[in-house]
Amino acid sequence: MEMQARRATLDDFDDVVEFYTAVGQAAAGTDNDPIWEVGVYPTHDELREYIQMGEMHLGEIDGQIAAAIVTSHALEEGYAVVDWAADVPLEESTIIHLFGMHPDFKGQGLSRKLLAAVEEELANAGDRVFRLDVVAENTVAQKVYERLGFTFCGTQYLEYSDYQGDFAFFEKEIIPGRS
Numbered sequence: 001m002e003m004q005a006r007r008a009t010l011d012d013f014d015d016v017v018e019f020y021t022a023v024g025q026a027a028a029g030t031d032n033d034p035i036w037e038v039g040v041y042p043t044h045d046e047l048r049e050y051i052q053m054g055e056m057h058l059g060e061i062d063g064q065i066a067a068a069i070v071t072s073h074a075l076e077e078g079y080a081v082v083d084w085a086a087d088v089p090l091e092e093s094t095i096i097h098l099f100g101m102h103p104d105f106k107g108q109g110l111s112r113k114l115l116a117a118v119e120e121e122l123a124n125a126g127d128r129v130f131r132l133d134v135v136a137e138n139t140v141a142q143k144v145y146e147r148l149g150f151t152f153c154g155t156q157y158l159e160y161s162d163y164q165g166d167f168a169f170f171e172k173e174i175i176p177g178r179s
Contacts (some may be wrong), residue, residue, distance in 0.1 A: 001061045002108055005117035008056040008077065008100040009106075016047055016056065019065040019102060032140035034100070041162040042098060050098075057121075059114035067114040070097040071122065073128075077101035078158040082169045085151050088129040092176065094122055096132035115148055123174045128175060133158065136166035145170045 008016060017038055024036035034043065044049075050070045059067035072095045079090055101111050114134040119130070134141045136155055146152065150170035158167050 001108075003059045003061050003066060005057060005059050005114055006151045007054055007057050008051045008058050008068075010048070010051055013051060013057065015065055016058075017044065017052065019068055020047070020098065020100065022102055024101040025149065030140075032138060033135070034138060035135055035163055036098070036100075040073040040115050041160070048139050057099075057114065057118045059110055059117070061110075063103065064104075065102060066108075067110045069099040069114060069118055071118060072097060072161060073096070076158075078133075078156050078167075079169075082131075082153050082156055084129075084131065084153050084169075084171055086129045086171055086173050088173075090115065090131075092127075093129050093171075094127045096130050099132070109125065111144065112148060114116045119174050131169070133169050133173075135163070136168045138168075142168055142170070148172070 020036060021038045021043060024034065024038060027033045037043070055070050055072050057069050057071065058065050073091060073093070074095065078093055079093070099111070100110070130150070132145070134145065142152070150172040153169045153171055155166050155168050157165065
């Protein structure tokens with residue numbers, strides 16, 4: 001099974017909603033809970049906007065979404081106080097959101113493949129660093145990010161509209177030709 005990476009289109013909207021619903025439901029209440037509830041976070045409007053802005057990347061196997069990631073240049077509140085390791089201005093950061101793996105495809109290395117494809121595309125566009133936050137209690141995701149080459153940069157309390165609490169921050173330099 002070969003994974004194909006591509007940007008989502010509005011034709012994918014229903015499948016994207018189904019994907020994030022499956023991911024959120026499978027992880028709910030586990031030590032890998034991203035605290036995603038489609039309709040609350042992410043909302044349908046947020047998913048549609050990410051797609052329209054060309055920020056949602058999909059990894060597909062046989063036409064089914066196996067993995068997805070959103071990359072944005074919109075700065076997140078709270079990121080300015082993090083002690084980032086890379087000497088890259090915050091406004092030149094690519095922020096990762098909603099990086100998920102469909103439960104039917106876990107353990108196949110697809111998150112690494114999708115991230116590598118996205119990294120290559122963004123490196124060619126001149127992007128320099130990935131940055132992200134993850135709920136501090138989600139230790140499984142933190143270990144995955146570290147295996148994917150991200151560096152832990154500290155913990156910070158954030159207040160989003162749907163969740164408030166401690167978040168762990170990670171970053172990874174985007175290097176052309178690394179993938």
